[in-house]
Amino acid sequence: MKIVDMAQEIYFELGQPIDLSIPAIAYWLRNNIGILNNKLNKSIVVNDVTLEFNPNLGEAEKAIYKKIYECYFYDLKVRQTLNAINSDSLLEVTDGGGTVRKINRNETSKIYLDAKKTAYSELTMMISDYNINDVGPLQVAGDDTVAGSFITDKHYSIRPFNRT
């Protein structure tokens, strides 16, 4: 799957945020493949020429990478909200009998933080599931494929030098 297609899927699944675009997601995906490699013990790189993943991501890896992006997205929202608190600390204005109440950014950041925690716990479970499903037998390096030799005239004992 091409990176731009994954970016399009993420953009759609996040609800098509107006402050986000497919090129921005594609840019992030290309530059943060190391996170996925660390999580899954993989060695996926971005090809210098095609600027696509090499090797290509499977469906399972793609699902996890999308979840990682979701965590990043909510983390970014939290940071943006915190930055906005610094520049605009006004919560309510009352004048001449009229009141204007603004969005409580502190509460907003808590909502994003909760969403991030939920996404992160889902990510942790997905990684656990991936690792369980991805387990395969390791190569047994030894000489157990070499036929054993036996002393054929001593059928009563397979351990001929055991003198006890």
Next chain:
Amino acid sequence: MCMNLTGTQGNSFYKRLTALDADNNIINLSGYTASGYVRYSYGSAYTNEDVYVTGSGVLLNLNPIIVSGDAGEAFVSGYLDININRNLMAALPCSYLLYDVQVFSGENYARTIEGGYFIINPEVTY
């Protein structure tokens, strides 16, 4: 000095830039040359051993043209034109790419007149 450009894969792209000096005055580009590239990252011209390779990592040569007019009367405008055809645009990846455009005069003078992200939107119709 910092302006993002936005284009779409497979669409031709045109942008006229104006060269300004440090005091925001238009530069008379008579006798100047211009150059501009699009790269994936600032470090993409370097090898893993941190050796700079000329021309390496260039995704697109913007090839900015200094607008001169019929008799050179347009040099004073400071205009530079970037004109990219659809085939070259189609080859760019959908991403935030980096670009800048510089003007040069003589051996020692160089100035980056514009730079930032070159945002490439994807195309469906090839």
